[in-house]
Amino acid sequence: MISRTLPKITPGIITGVNLTLSTAMAWGTCAKFDLGLQWSLLLVPVYYAFWQLFYAGCNRISERIVNAFDKVHSDLITRKQQEAVEEALKNVEPTVIVIDSDYEDAIKFHDHYVAETSIVREQLVREDAEKLDKILSYTKETFMRLNFSQTEVAQILDCVRYFVSHKDVLNVNAMKISKKPEVTQASLKNFAWNIAFQYNIDGDTTASFVKATFGEWFSNTELSSIKKTLRNTRGAHAVEIDEKILKD
Helix, strand or coil, X not given: CCCXXXXXXXXXXXXXXXXXXXXXXXXXXXXHXXXXXXXHHHHHHHHHHHHHXXXXXXXXXXXXXXXXXXXXXXXXXXXXXXXHXXXXXXXXXXXXXXXXXXXXXXXXXXXXXHHHHHHHHHHHHHHHHHHHHHHHHHHHHHHHHCCCCHHHXXXXXXXXXXXXXXXXXXXXXXXXXXXXXXXXXXXXHHHHHHHHHHHCCCHHHHHHHHHHHCHHHHCCXXXXXXXXXXXXXXXXXXXXXXXXXXXX
């Protein structure tokens, strides 16, 4: 809203006009009632204050009148604008999203993809579980055949499970697998190689697995030496190299 007042006049002019009117009225009053000039000195300030209040009152009244007209005018413009917008909206066609055949085909493809992915994932999980079961069965049969105790076999099974699941070595200080003279280093390395081959585990990790799991056999053997001789095919060994241990 625009605030307006009476036209701005230089304060000096207002003061001069008020003082002139006040002096004239004071002299007129003194002359009319036959008062001395000394009374005019008292009446001039009174009339001056009157004219100042009169001017201020007129200014305030004019401001309210003009602002009232401004508000009415502003409301009228706003209402006209709203009516124009509403009229324009009546002529706007609503937006319609058309789902074409390509979109429906894409949805069907995505649903099919999700279903197939779920099937493949379940199949992989099942195959991994079956593969692990065969590896653990091979491990158990091998070391039971080599006269390891059930406690020792259980420890080896845990080490193998961790080895193939994480492709890393389970280091447990409390593990105790006693050395058996009839079981050679070559047999144990062949066993580890057979397991690692099925999971494509590198030689360094496999050598670490051998040394950590069968520590009493390899306490004085360097990892580099174990790595170089993981696969032993010359001569007869209690555990031979077998790439097909998963075959039934």
